[in-house]
Amino acid sequence: MxxxxxxxxxxxxxxxxxxxxxxxxxxxxxxxxxxxxxxxxxxxxxxxxxxxxxxxxxxxxxxxxxxxxxxxxxxxxxxxxxxxxxxxxxxxxxxxxxxxxVIEKVDLQVPELELLTDDFRDAETRAPYRYDRRKAVQYAERWWNDYNPAYMKFTDDCTNYISQCLRAGGAPMRGFPNRSSGWWYNNNNWSYSWSVAHALNLYLATSKTGLRAVEVQDPRELQLGDVICYDFEGDGRFNHNTIVTGKDAYGYPLVNAHTYNSRMRYWAYEDSSAYTPNIKYKFYTIIDDD
The missing domain is CATH 3.10.450 (Nuclear Transport Factor 2; Chain: A,)
Known part of the structure; x- marks a missing residue:
């Protein structure tokens, strides 16, 4: 050219x-x-x-x-x-x-998750951990417009990117090798919750051990390193995730994301071509396992 x-x-x-x-x-x-x-x-x-x-x-x-x-x-x-x-x-x-x-359509179909319960299978994940929000945000900033060669790159990469950020913050993985259980990445294999937006939303809403989160109602309650899930059509199937990397002057989140790579973007996505008046959000704050 x-x-x-x-x-x-x-x-x-x-x-x-x-x-x-x-x-x-x-x-x-x-x-x-x-x-x-x-x-x-x-x-x-x-x-x-x-x-x-x-x-x-x-x-x-x-x-x-x-x-x-x-x-x-x-x-x-x-x-x-x-x-x-x-x-x-x-x-x-x-x-x-x-x-x-260019608007790229993504297949959102994913098998239902069989989430692990708090039994002997997860004994190794029960060790106390603290989520390092600073490291999660540092990772989000480093790779917002690039792709870490240590992981697979997906056409719809938003959830893979968020999972990498959570992992960089020390979030513990569990469930390997069952792809429909837990949250994990191992030798170019991964759980649905690692790479699929709707699956990660379900995992964060229900996990009782390992990586855990609590849903809050006001986005201003979120901290750096927390996660927002988006259901653009309002049909109950969540199709995008972001990570909080900053706050605006009113305390509302600014977020980083992949697929349509962005950083320090206002959390509501009102300027997105995917936005509809029916949009629904889930706000998850990551909790420590002391």
Whole structure:
């Protein structure tokens, strides 16, 4: 791909950040959400990285990753939010015809979990542990837009990433080798709860030993390193997870996530293309096993 088209892509991405028309609906949703929280985007930057190109005579489709960075001011506090979005730009003879986000559908079907009970099978996991929130957040920041080669990478990587963060914080694994039991990763094999959003939600809601959590009702009760689960359609099947890595000026969580890689994003996901008015959330605070 020649440098001219690369430059055109980057200019198009930057235009989307500063555009005030409906052509950048996602950015407008973000601005609206910030305005309701007494915040604003002070400065924005975006770059495009080409990942694939398909040519057909005078037509070409360019798939690229758009990396957005926003300097946000809320009261007297400043922080940087980042996100990476996969997009498709369509050209006719080097003229841009369309530029759209690529929405990838994910199969959410997963077998029902047979969660382990507090019996002799889990005796080795009963040793007291304390969840190291600092290490979990450090891991979340290190790998928010990258992939640790020590683990498998999934097309829908959000829960795999959250599980890695929890593990980095010292959360104990249990259940191996039964994939429908417990929460674990071992030699490129893993439990459903390690990699599937709905399964992790079920695990956190019911686990009595090893990695455990308590559901709270107000997101402001969450601490750094805690987990939010998302049911975008409100149909009872949770399809996304994030980890709390910061707080805004009102004490609401800012989160990191994979699949659509992002960091320090406002917890409610109102600017997401997956957001619907029926969205439901679960807020889990990780508890220590003293």
């Amino acid at each position: 020649n440098q001219q088209i690369k430059s055109l892509l980057e200019r198009r991405v930057q235009q989307c950040v500063s555009d005030t028309t409906d052509t950048c609906e996602k950015i407008e949703r973000k601005k609206k959400s910030l305005m309701e929280r007494n915040g604003e985007i002070i400065k924005a930057r975006a770059t495009g990285k080409v990942i694939d190109q398909i040519e057909n005579e005078d037509y070409s489709n360019i798939y690229y990753l758009a990396h957005f960075q926003y300097l946000i001011k809320q009261h007297k506090r400043y922080y940087i939010e980042e996100e990476v979005e996969k997009r498709k730009a369509s050209f006719y003879k080097s003229s841009l015809m369309a530029d759209d986000e």
